[in-house]
Amino acid sequence: MPITLRLTLAGFLVLPVTGAWAHAVLEHKEATPDAAYRGVVQITHGCAGSSTTQVSVTIPEGVVGAKPMPKPGWRVTTTKGAYAKAYPYYHGAISEGVKSITWAGGSLPDDQVDEFTFFARVSDAFTPGQTVYFPVQQDCEAGSQSWSEIPTAGTSTRDLKQPAPGVRIVAARTAAPAVTAIRAGTLSIQAPWARATPNGAKVAGGYLSITNTGTEPDKLTGASLERANRGEVHSMSMDGGVMKMAPVEGGLVIKPGETVTLKPGGYHLMFTDLKQPLMKGDTVDGTLTFETAGTVPVAFTVEGITAQVPNAGEHQHEH
Numbered sequence: 001m002p003i004t005l006r007l008t009l010a011g012f013l014v015l016p017v018t019g020a021w022a023h024a025v026l027e028h029k030e031a032t033p034d035a036a037y038r039g040v041v042q043i044t045h046g047c048a049g050s051s052t053t054q055v056s057v058t059i060p061e062g063v064v065g066a067k068p069m070p071k072p073g074w075r076v077t078t079t080k081g082a083y084a085k086a087y088p089y090y091h092g093a094i095s096e097g098v099k100s101i102t103w104a105g106g107s108l109p110d111d112q113v114d115e116f117t118f119f120a121r122v123s124d125a126f127t128p129g130q131t132v133y134f135p136v137q138q139d140c141e142a143g144s145q146s147w148s149e150i151p152t153a154g155t156s157t158r159d160l161k162q163p164a165p166g167v168r169i170v171a172a173r174t175a176a177p178a179v180t181a182i183r184a185g186t187l188s189i190q191a192p193w194a195r196a197t198p199n200g201a202k203v204a205g206g207y208l209s210i211t212n213t214g215t216e217p218d219k220l221t222g223a224s225l226e227r228a229n230r231g232e233v234h235s236m237s238m239d240g241g242v243m244k245m246a247p248v249e250g251g252l253v254i255k256p257g258e259t260v261t262l263k264p265g266g267y268h269l270m271f272t273d274l275k276q277p278l279m280k281g282d283t284v285d286g287t288l289t290f291e292t293a294g295t296v297p298v299a300f301t302v303e304g305i306t307a308q309v310p311n312a313g314e315h316q317h318e319h
């Protein structure tokens, strides 16, 4: 028995080497490009025994639309500024926003822990395998600690004394819509899907592919969804560095022999004035209207809010 105990202790003592000494860490250590991220900074110790009175987190370039969560007993302030470039953001683009968040005026004793929360969006500037760092400055009644060291390529945070909290970028699970093609005259319609609408969003994007197997062009002129009061066919384009969308005038042409794909970031169906939210896993009936093929009933499979690229989410719609 004594031998077993000694071995267990030895094994345990080896563990904390991997950055576990950091007193400022992020709860969620993985994020997906082009998706929302909930940042929870956890403070687990003071500064050499002294109570923490202020916590500041730096929002790195490429993480956009950051908003702090207020915290009772703490005063929250932000600094704002221009990003290095504009990033796609829901139905438009975003080029400035919160660059740091500070919670001040509270007092967190060394023997207690607390969390400081913000919401942001990890832009599509990141690729899976990268790590994004959120430096944290911790000020105490006596002294301060700067959790801001970022490892250079090829090194690990375990070599650092005061590592900045990092978030690993991982690939989104790709949407896998059902592969049932719907025939409508000479048209073949594949895999209609829509994005889930969280937080009471009143607008949803719809996507699908249409193949024209005939010899005459047809036009997609409209769409409907039983849970929405209105549906339109939209284009999305860059205009002076800003993403813009607009109804497709006269309908979207599907030439003979061609496949047109409506997808996030490009042509899409826009359902507005939703009567009921779209939840992942739902199947929602709707229609597509074509100039020649007429009105075709389709069912949209609802995919998660992180399903590829912008849209639907918790944004305001400006038309």
Ligand SMILES: [Cu+2]
Binding pocket: 091, 234, 245, 246, 268, 269, 270
């Ligand atoms: Cu739209």
